[in-house]
Structure formats: structure tokens, C-alpha cells
Amino acid sequence: MSIGRRDFLKASAIATTATAFAPGINLIELAAARNPEQAATAIHRWGLLIDVNKCVKGCTACVDACFIENGINEKGSPTTDAQWIRKVTTKDKATGHEQIFPVMCQHCEHPPCVDVCPTGASFKRKDGIVLVDKHICIGCRYCMMACPYKARSFVHQTLTGQNHNAPRGKGTVESCTLCVHKIDRGDGITACADACAGENHKAIIFGDLKDPRSEISRQLKAQASSQIRADFNLNTGVRYRGLS
Amino acid sequence: MKAVHYSVIQGKSFGYILLLGIFGAITAFGFGAALYMEHNGHIVTGMNNQIVWGLPHVFAVFLIVAASGALNVASMASVFGRALYKPLARLSGLLAIALLAGGLAVLLLDLGRPDRLIIAMTYYNFKSIFALNIILYSGFFLLVGIYLWMMFERRMNPFTKVAGFFAFIWRLILTTGTGSIFGFLVARQAYDAAIMAPLFIIMSFAFGLAIFLLVLISSYAWTHREIGDAVVERLRKLLGIFVASVLYFVLVYHLTNLYVTEHHGIERFILLDGGIYTEIFWMGQILIGGLIPLLLCLTPLGRSRPMVLLAAVLVILGGLAQVYVIIIGGQAFPLELFPGKGVSSSFFDGQITFYQPSIPEMFLGFSGIGITLLITTFAIKVLPFLPNSLANKDVDPHFTDQSKGDSGPSAEAATA
Amino acid sequence: MTHLLLMMQRLAGSLVAIALLSPLVIADSSAPKPEIPKAAGDQCVEDTDYMRRNHMKVILHQRDETMRLGIRTKKHSLKNCINCHATKTEAGKLSVLGEKGFCQSCHTYASVTMDCFSCHSSAPEKDTDLKLGTKRASPHHTGLAYKRASDLSEKERKFLSKAVSMNTGQKQNSKITDNSRSGQ
Structure with a gap:
């Protein structure tokens, strides 16, 4: 990789000195949208809170919005077509109780995909977003074997007409980017959360898990939530409320 | 013990050319298939987002596992000082290299971006078992290469033992690494077990020896060289012990899983109602690859050459079945995202997935075997890997046929 | 003796020089040059000569900065290259690819494979792309x-x-x- 340790240190040093010497002004900027020349820092950890009880059966607004935002338009081969986000239905085997909610990359703090990736193409950004660097992905699919959430897709065919903000192509693995281009641009919301709010369901909240004043942190503090397969201790960035 | 004389094979007969042609064609078809897959994408294979590793990986893993096992014969000579195996050590080293090359070629050609091989060699994530394996494989080529050099070069002969020792240690680590590719996948019910690494080591013993026996006996038959029962009988019994050990480890693996309620689903799937996977497990892995070879190897039933060859072939077929059940069966069983719940989605959550290998995948898989045999066939022509004779009197002057009554063809040859 | 060696050395040196230079000479005179279309705007983000030799390094550096650190400065970004350098293809679309496209014409000429556009879009961003991706985002x-x-x-x-x-x-x-x- 051509980003050396120095660059990383430099980036974090800038952030640290900024907090130390100019708490007032700089901190506002850190909490607000980053400037394009600023690196993502560990001051934030982006995540989602999904309220299972608010998710509506039959509604696919989040899935549709994700596919449009990221230009996922392969159709006709369900077993190979990419799905960055999907609606999952669970049914309690004993009681028959059903729940419906979206599942996507859970943006783990300790992502198994990153551990197993031979080239380091799977990586976690400083602000907690788990990404695939498709420039150095060799398409071995070991990350897909390792992911407990079935969150990743492999591009099985030549693609054309990709979106500018979501480069994706044949022979590499991909998954939910938490709309990283939107985060970096300062939109402060992912396509799925935005679409859900647009339907007035508000089942998906996006925000900074490390900022106690953020909506997501306040809600997480106020009410019980859980992680999918919390027993793996991966500390996911995507949390669920009302998941029985 | 007498000095062993090695020589190259002549390699001018029609049979030899034909053999090279066949192996070359199998290899060429594999490369063609790989090109086709790369051009169209993996959509032309049976692999998908559920079964992400398919038939090519079955062949690749089988060959890589067998590679380290093939070195065993040499290790027994150099490391454990068993004189009987010494004449076999060169071929053992050659097969180890050839098998690894065949397996790795398949693995690399199946990548989504095989054109990025250079990236696989220059970007390393050292926490990845895969990346570690890339280093282990390269080291294996190097160490076995040095080991062979020590064996071939008379001046270097005294260092054979040291080189053999390092190669032996390295091969143990290598197979542990290969087993760990699966053993460390906590999320997959079928793989999440520390026993995977030792299981792979014992599998390598059996697969490697079976291939070694097959190549040894056929090359001696085709070149009209003598090979006596002293060697074959020893190897046959050894194969029996290895096959028994594999069965034992498989038993322990499943018993452990059966004890843990969490794993009952996957156990039921493999052992009882997994359809094709259950069939391949019982018929392929256990019966064809386990019980029948066991019978052939450890009872007088397998005393003739054809029976020994049959046993070796069955172990190879059973081995492929075993790797198939591990790799494909392990993925076909759905990931458990919500324990205790029935799950469904557009992404096949909670469903057992269907996998049908396509023709290109088969070509690619078989090309691994083609490459291995092509290298081997070519190498024994250019370098003296094979001893002139493995007749009983040459390898073990004290060898006495335990069953005096039946005088096999080799026993006659020995007295001739 | 030393003279002889020196002479041979010089001779060898000049031979190598001729060997190295000759393709350039030939290229200058007879071989066709790639037709590189003009870009929008007056001046590239760096000196043209510099970019000719180093554009791959510039893009690679920016690639890792953006991918790994989330630094999205515009100057050296691939999008910025495309926005200025895209030209109309025969199909009437704006692109840096195509037989006479900015990237492809020269890369075909130099016989160097590009590994950008199997994933990245080769068209410039439209005004709508520059705004927020989804309508409701606010x-x-x-x-x-x-x-x-x-x-x-x-x-x-x-x-x-x-x-x-x-x-x-x-x-x-x-x-x-x-x-x-x-x-x-």
C-alpha cells in the first residue's frame, strides 16, 4: 500500500493537535462535515440503528434507494446478483412470531472479513466503515466465507454504466459502504435511512455512535438494542431495536 | 544396504509421447476454461453468492493437501532414517512440488482477478491465513527444491538429513495452514473447529501416499523397471494405517459436533438429510475412500498389484469426495444469523443452496491434476528421479515374503 | 592496452546510445502519433509534461488517499480528470474512452492496459450528479x-x-x- 504509516500518523496527529490547541473552532468542524482534505478520524464511528417494530412488511424503500444510489442494476440471476442490503423475515420456531427488517454489512469493530483478506483489500476506515478496496481485491472470496452476516456479494459479470460515486466491477467483492461518499460529502445520512424517513417509517437512523449528543446515541442509551450474533463479540456498528 | 543407482527414463516411446499429450491437453483445456471464466465472469460457473468456493477449490485444496503428504516418503527416509524409503525420496520430493504447483495453479486461475497475481504477491495482510499460506507455499517450493538438490548432488548428500528435517517441519506447518483456512471461520457451522488442522494433516498423509503409490507403480510398470513387494507391501500397509487415521479423525470431528447442540443442524445435514452431500459423505468419503481401501490395505485381499492400485485410486476418489463435502457441503448449509429462528429473504438466507458445477469449472479442476502429471512425466525424463531397480534384493536384502505360498510376479522377478 | 579498453568502452557506450535513441528518431519522423484530443479548460492541474510521465503516480496516490483515508480533494481525483478530458465518442456520448478518447487513444498507442474503467465510470459527472445523489437527502x-x-x-x-x-x-x-x- 502506498499510504505509509507516516501519512496515517500525520492525519491522526493533525486531529489530535487540533483538539488540543484549538478546541473551540476546530471541534465544530470535526463534528460537522469534514473538509475534503481532512482524513476520516476515529473521533467518529458511524453506524445505524434499525427499529424492527417500525419496519413495514412489503416496503422495500431502503433496498431500492440503496440500489439506485450505488448503481446496482444486475437483474435476472438471483443467485449471483449483488445485494448490499436485503429484507430478512424471521419466524420464531416455537411461537411463530414473525419479524421483518433490513440486513446489510454490520460494519463490525472487529470485522472477520478484514482479518482474513490476504491483500488487505478489506479494511476498516478510521471512522468504523468497513470497505473493500477494489483496486487491490483479487477476488478470492475468502471474506465472503468469513462474514457471519452474508453481507458481501461477488460481481459475477461485466458491468457497465456504474454510478460515479460507487465504482464496482467484475471479479471483485463488494458490500454496503454505509454510503461513504455521502458521509464524506457531509450529507449526514445514508440512502437507506433517508428513504425510510421519506416513507415516514423512520425505522433506520444513521449517526455517530461516539457522539453522545447524536440522535442515534441518545436512542441507544434510552432503550434496549441488540446486535445480530452478538455472541461473536464483533461489536457491530449496526444495531437493532426490538429484535426478539 | 547397496548404493542406489538412479537414471532418467528414455521417454522416446509412443506411450510416453501419448502420456505427455494427454496431460498437456488436460492442462490446455483448463487454461482455456480459465480464460473463458475470466472473460465472462464467474456467472458461467456454478458458483454464486451462496456457494462462493466451488469445484476448482475442491481440486486445489485436495492437491495442495496431497502435496505435503507426498513428501512423507522422503521424510521417512531422511528424518526418521528408514533405509527402505531412501530410494523413493527423490520421487517423493518431485511429486510434492508437482502437486503443489498443480493445486496453486487452479487456485490462482479461479480468482476473480487472476490478472492481479502481482498484487497477491506484493500486498500482504499478515493476519490473514491466506496470506500466510502464500508465504508457506513459496517456502515449500524453496525448501523441497533445496532438499532435492542435496539428494541429487553427491557433495551435498551429507546435508540431506538437515534439509529433509526442515522440509518436514515446513510441510507440517503448511498443512496446518491449509486446514486453518477453514478452521478459523467461526461463522460457518461446518468449519468452526480446531480439529480441522490436524484432520488436514492426516488427510494429507493418506492422499499424498495414494498418489505416490499410483505414480510409482505405473511408472515402474511402463518403464519395465522392477519394483518388489518389499516396497509395495510396506507402502500398502502404511496407506491402510493412514486411511484408518483419517476415519478416526472424521469420527472424532462428528462426535464432537454431535455433542454440541448448536451444531446439530449441520450434522443432521451432512450425515442424514443433506441429499447429495449425505450421499457423497457416506458413499464417497466413508465407503469408497475409507472402508474399502482399508480392507484392501490391511488384509491379504489387496496383495496383488491391481488391488494396490485400486486401493490408491479409491483413496484419491474418496479424498476428493471428502474435500467436496467439507468445502461445498459446508457452504450449502445456511449461515445461522438468527439461532432458533426460521429465516427467509431474497438473498437465500436460511436456505440450503443448490450447486451445480459447470463444465469450465470441471476443466479447470482437472487441469490441476494434468499440470501435476505433466511436470512429473517431464521431470523423470530430464533428471534421474527413479532408481533403476526397486526389486526386493536391491532395497532390502533381508526381505522375506511373509506369505511364502503365493509367489507374485515380483517375487519371481526378484529371484530371476 | 588501457587506450584500447577506453575506446571499446566509448564505442559500446555510443552504440547503446544509438540503440536507445533510434526508436525516438524513427517515431519522430515516420510512425503516426496518437491523436490526443484537447481538454476543456486552459490548463491541466499539473504541468503537461509532468502529467504525461507521472499521471499514473498522481492518480495512484490520490486513489489510496481517497480509499483509505477518505480524503476527497478534487485536484488529482480521477473524476476531475474525466470531467475535463472527456470528449464526444462516435456514439455521441461523453467519455475518455473510445478510439479517439483521451485515455484510450494514447494507451492503445503505447500498448498499456488501463485498469480503471472496469469499475469507474468513464463519463464526466453531470450537474445532477454533482448535487446530492438521492433527492430527499438533506x-x-x-x-x-x-x-x-x-x-x-x-x-x-x-x-x-x-x-x-x-x-x-x-x-x-x-x-x-x-x-x-x-x-x-
């Missing part, structure tokens, strides 16, 4: 933490700076990170 959904600093009122500014300095000072903000691992 900073107001998630509250004031995502406003740009310049948009903040004096009151918000004060409140925010207090809140954040409190957090960063005492590491209270990593509560989620730490507790969930031990607690659940």
Missing part, C-alpha cells in the same frame, strides 16, 4: 451535528464546541465501543 434529517460549520448559528456553535470538547477530553464518547464488548 442535512436536517439528523440534526445540527451535520451542518457545515459555516451554517451554524452562534448559539449552536457554542453548544457544540462545549459538547464535543467535553467528550474528546474525557473519552466518554467511546462508551459504546468499550461497554458492549465486555457487557454483552
Whole structure:
């Protein structure tokens, strides 16, 4: 990789000195949208809170919005077509109780995909977003074997007409980017959360898990939530409320 | 013990050319298939987002596992000082290299971006078992290469033992690494077990020896060289012990899983109602690859050459079945995202997935075997890997046929 | 003897020089040059000569900065290259590819494979792309933490700076990170 340790240190040093010497002004900027020349820092950890009880059966607004935002338009081969986000239905085997909610990359703090990736193409950004660097992905699919959430897709065919903000192509693995281009641009919301709010369901909240004043942190503090397969201790960035 | 004389094979007969042609064609078809897959994408294979590793990986893993096992014969000579195996050590080293090359070629050609091989060699994530394996494989080529050099070069002969020792240690680590590719996948019910690494080591013993026996006996038959029962009988019994050990480890693996309620689903799937996977497990892995070879190897039933060859072939077929059940069966069983719940989605959550290998995948898989045999066939022509004779009197002057009554063809040859 | 050696050395040196230069000479005179279309705007982000030799390094550097660190400065970004250098293809679309396209014409000439456009779009961003991707996206959904600093009122500014300095000072903000691992 051509980003050396120095660059990383430099980036974090800038952030640290900024907090130390100019708490007032700089901190506002850190909490607000980053400037394009600023690196993502560990001051934030982006995540989602999904309220299972608010998710509506039959509604696919989040899935549709994700596919449009990221230009996922392969159709006709369900077993190979990419799905960055999907609606999952669970049914309690004993009681028959059903729940419906979206599942996507859970943006783990300790992502198994990153551990197993031979080239380091799977990586976690400083602000907690788990990404695939498709420039150095060799398409071995070991990350897909390792992911407990079935969150990743492999591009099985030549693609054309990709979106500018979501480069994706044949022979590499991909998954939910938490709309990283939107985060970096300062939109402060992912396509799925935005679409859900647009339907007035508000089942998906996006925000900074490390900022106690953020909506997501306040809600997480106020009410019980859980992680999918919390027993793996991966500390996911995507949390669920009302998941029985 | 007498000095062993090695020589190259002549390699001018029609049979030899034909053999090279066949192996070359199998290899060429594999490369063609790989090109086709790369051009169209993996959509032309049976692999998908559920079964992400398919038939090519079955062949690749089988060959890589067998590679380290093939070195065993040499290790027994150099490391454990068993004189009987010494004449076999060169071929053992050659097969180890050839098998690894065949397996790795398949693995690399199946990548989504095989054109990025250079990236696989220059970007390393050292926490990845895969990346570690890339280093282990390269080291294996190097160490076995040095080991062979020590064996071939008379001046270097005294260092054979040291080189053999390092190669032996390295091969143990290598197979542990290969087993760990699966053993460390906590999320997959079928793989999440520390026993995977030792299981792979014992599998390598059996697969490697079976291939070694097959190549040894056929090359001696085709070149009209003598090979006596002293060697074959020893190897046959050894194969029996290895096959028994594999069965034992498989038993322990499943018993452990059966004890843990969490794993009952996957156990039921493999052992009882997994359809094709259950069939391949019982018929392929256990019966064809386990019980029948066991019978052939450890009872007088397998005393003739054809029976020994049959046993070796069955172990190879059973081995492929075993790797198939591990790799494909392990993925076909759905990931458990919500324990205790029935799950469904557009992404096949909670469903057992269907996998049908396509023709290109088969070509690619078989090309691994083609490459291995092509290298081997070519190498024994250019370098003296094979001893002139493995007749009983040459390898073990004290060898006495335990069953005096039946005088096999080799026993006659020995007295001739 | 030494003279002879020296002479041979010189001779060898000049031979090598001729061998190295001759393709250039030939290229100058007879071989066709690639037709590189002109870009929009007056001046590239770096000197043209520099870019001819080093554009791949520039793009590669920016690639890792953006991918790994989230630094999205415009100057050396691939999007910025395409926005200026795309020309109309025969099909009538704007692109850096195509027989006479900016990237492809020269890369075909030099016989160097590009590995950008199997994933990246080769067309310039439209005005609509430059705006927010989805229609409804607005900073107001998630509250004031995502406003740009310049948009903040004096009151918000004060409140925010207090809140954040409190957090960063005492590491209270990593509560989620730490507790969930031990607690659940």
C-alpha cells in the first residue's frame, strides 16, 4: 500500500493537535462535515440503528434507494446478483412470531472479513466503515466465507454504466459502504435511512455512535438494542431495536 | 544396504509421447476454461453468492493437501532414517512440488482477478491465513527444491538429513495452514473447529501416499523397471494405517459436533438429510475412500498389484469426495444469523443452496491434476528421479515374503 | 592496452546510445502519433509534461488517499480528470474512452492496459450528479451535528464546541465501543 504509516500518523496527529490547541473552532468542524482534505478520524464511528417494530412488511424503500444510489442494476440471476442490503423475515420456531427488517454489512469493530483478506483489500476506515478496496481485491472470496452476516456479494459479470460515486466491477467483492461518499460529502445520512424517513417509517437512523449528543446515541442509551450474533463479540456498528 | 543407482527414463516411446499429450491437453483445456471464466465472469460457473468456493477449490485444496503428504516418503527416509524409503525420496520430493504447483495453479486461475497475481504477491495482510499460506507455499517450493538438490548432488548428500528435517517441519506447518483456512471461520457451522488442522494433516498423509503409490507403480510398470513387494507391501500397509487415521479423525470431528447442540443442524445435514452431500459423505468419503481401501490395505485381499492400485485410486476418489463435502457441503448449509429462528429473504438466507458445477469449472479442476502429471512425466525424463531397480534384493536384502505360498510376479522377478 | 579498453568502452557506450535513441528518431519522423484530443479548460492541474510521465503516480496516490483515508480533494481525483478530458465518442456520448478518447487513444498507442474503467465510470459527472445523489437527502434529517460549520448559528456553535470538547477530553464518547464488548 502506498499510504505509509507516516501519512496515517500525520492525519491522526493533525486531529489530535487540533483538539488540543484549538478546541473551540476546530471541534465544530470535526463534528460537522469534514473538509475534503481532512482524513476520516476515529473521533467518529458511524453506524445505524434499525427499529424492527417500525419496519413495514412489503416496503422495500431502503433496498431500492440503496440500489439506485450505488448503481446496482444486475437483474435476472438471483443467485449471483449483488445485494448490499436485503429484507430478512424471521419466524420464531416455537411461537411463530414473525419479524421483518433490513440486513446489510454490520460494519463490525472487529470485522472477520478484514482479518482474513490476504491483500488487505478489506479494511476498516478510521471512522468504523468497513470497505473493500477494489483496486487491490483479487477476488478470492475468502471474506465472503468469513462474514457471519452474508453481507458481501461477488460481481459475477461485466458491468457497465456504474454510478460515479460507487465504482464496482467484475471479479471483485463488494458490500454496503454505509454510503461513504455521502458521509464524506457531509450529507449526514445514508440512502437507506433517508428513504425510510421519506416513507415516514423512520425505522433506520444513521449517526455517530461516539457522539453522545447524536440522535442515534441518545436512542441507544434510552432503550434496549441488540446486535445480530452478538455472541461473536464483533461489536457491530449496526444495531437493532426490538429484535426478539 | 547397496548404493542406489538412479537414471532418467528414455521417454522416446509412443506411450510416453501419448502420456505427455494427454496431460498437456488436460492442462490446455483448463487454461482455456480459465480464460473463458475470466472473460465472462464467474456467472458461467456454478458458483454464486451462496456457494462462493466451488469445484476448482475442491481440486486445489485436495492437491495442495496431497502435496505435503507426498513428501512423507522422503521424510521417512531422511528424518526418521528408514533405509527402505531412501530410494523413493527423490520421487517423493518431485511429486510434492508437482502437486503443489498443480493445486496453486487452479487456485490462482479461479480468482476473480487472476490478472492481479502481482498484487497477491506484493500486498500482504499478515493476519490473514491466506496470506500466510502464500508465504508457506513459496517456502515449500524453496525448501523441497533445496532438499532435492542435496539428494541429487553427491557433495551435498551429507546435508540431506538437515534439509529433509526442515522440509518436514515446513510441510507440517503448511498443512496446518491449509486446514486453518477453514478452521478459523467461526461463522460457518461446518468449519468452526480446531480439529480441522490436524484432520488436514492426516488427510494429507493418506492422499499424498495414494498418489505416490499410483505414480510409482505405473511408472515402474511402463518403464519395465522392477519394483518388489518389499516396497509395495510396506507402502500398502502404511496407506491402510493412514486411511484408518483419517476415519478416526472424521469420527472424532462428528462426535464432537454431535455433542454440541448448536451444531446439530449441520450434522443432521451432512450425515442424514443433506441429499447429495449425505450421499457423497457416506458413499464417497466413508465407503469408497475409507472402508474399502482399508480392507484392501490391511488384509491379504489387496496383495496383488491391481488391488494396490485400486486401493490408491479409491483413496484419491474418496479424498476428493471428502474435500467436496467439507468445502461445498459446508457452504450449502445456511449461515445461522438468527439461532432458533426460521429465516427467509431474497438473498437465500436460511436456505440450503443448490450447486451445480459447470463444465469450465470441471476443466479447470482437472487441469490441476494434468499440470501435476505433466511436470512429473517431464521431470523423470530430464533428471534421474527413479532408481533403476526397486526389486526386493536391491532395497532390502533381508526381505522375506511373509506369505511364502503365493509367489507374485515380483517375487519371481526378484529371484530371476 | 588501457587506450584500447577506453575506446571499446566509448564505442559500446555510443552504440547503446544509438540503440536507445533510434526508436525516438524513427517515431519522430515516420510512425503516426496518437491523436490526443484537447481538454476543456486552459490548463491541466499539473504541468503537461509532468502529467504525461507521472499521471499514473498522481492518480495512484490520490486513489489510496481517497480509499483509505477518505480524503476527497478534487485536484488529482480521477473524476476531475474525466470531467475535463472527456470528449464526444462516435456514439455521441461523453467519455475518455473510445478510439479517439483521451485515455484510450494514447494507451492503445503505447500498448498499456488501463485498469480503471472496469469499475469507474468513464463519463464526466453531470450537474445532477454533482448535487446530492438521492433527492430527499438533506442535512436536517439528523440534526445540527451535520451542518457545515459555516451554517451554524452562534448559539449552536457554542453548544457544540462545549459538547464535543467535553467528550474528546474525557473519552466518554467511546462508551459504546468499550461497554458492549465486555457487557454483552
